[in-house]
Amino acid sequence: MSHSVRHLLLVEDDPSWRKRLDDAARAEGVAVSHASDGVEALDWLRTHPRAGHPDLILLDLMLPRMDGWELYGQLRMDARLRHLNVLMFSEALHGQEVPLGGVVGYLHKPPTPESMMGAVRSRLRFAGEIPAREPSGTYSLELREDVSLSLRLLPAPVLHSVRMHLLRAAELVGSELPMASTWLMALPGTPPALLVSVEGVRVVLDVDDEARVLRATSVDLPQDLLTRS
Structure with a gap:
């Protein structure tokens, strides 16, 4: 049976996008934690126990210091973080993405947040359809x-x-x-x-x-x- 996301980690450096995505998540009854780039997100995840980890990471791929791809690679290599599910978004994604373990979807980032809110809120409502992460053999x-x-x-x-x-x-x-x-x-x-x-x-x-x-x-x-x- 499907269930909604209860806790979201939002990794986004743009303040206006961060606020709109936060508002959309909280409207669905979701608790939201924040990180402005991959370094901050990785530090947050590593200093919190697994019980405090989010059900889903909403990850912008274009970030300062450590971008979304590097963060994803770090998650794949860390046994404590490998269970985490990721929803990626970027203006450079165009629907021709290959499957990656733990990535539950890709969203194209439009010029304004309003155009993406419906897709985000739908994902938050039906987290039960997220597949379990497979055992990692990742290099x-x-x-x-x-x-x-x-x-x-x-x-x-x-x-x-x-x-x-x-x-x-x-x-x-x-x-x-x-x-x-x-x-x-x-x-x-x-x-x-x-x-x-x-x-x-x-x-x-x-x-x-x-x-x-x-x-x-x-x-x-x-x-x-x-x-x-």
Whole structure:
């Protein structure tokens, strides 16, 4: 039987959005805790006992200091926080997202909060439909500094898509050997490596099974994407 969210952690840096989302949640009878970025959210979660954790994290992906993708990756690697469910939103999301463990949905962030309130309130009412998080075989994801800097040259929607697929690769390699697909393939050689290809962007990931880490070591960016950014 479905049940509503009782406690929400809202991770949002924009004060006007924070107030409107807070108002919408409280109108549904939901207690709201706040964090303005990923660093603050992670600190809040790690200093609260599991009994005090939220039923749902409403997470803006575009944040200062630690953005939403990095926070999500940290949650996946922390055994105390892996049970948490996340609803992501960003203006760069456009409905072509891949499944990620613990992510219960993606919302496109419109120019004004009012356009998203209905979808948020619906999610808060029917938390019982949120699937349980599967056991994690996730590897941590490390981006070499030059790779990270290069990816920031991409238009925001493409950057979001690439980072989403990199995190998906980190989930797949921990549970099964990735099969060749439209976006992920294993490269021959020792040590093993993976190639993630999204919208023409190609990222090579070295696989460290002992440390359970995927390390992004090189990236190839199409020139036409750079001119659009």
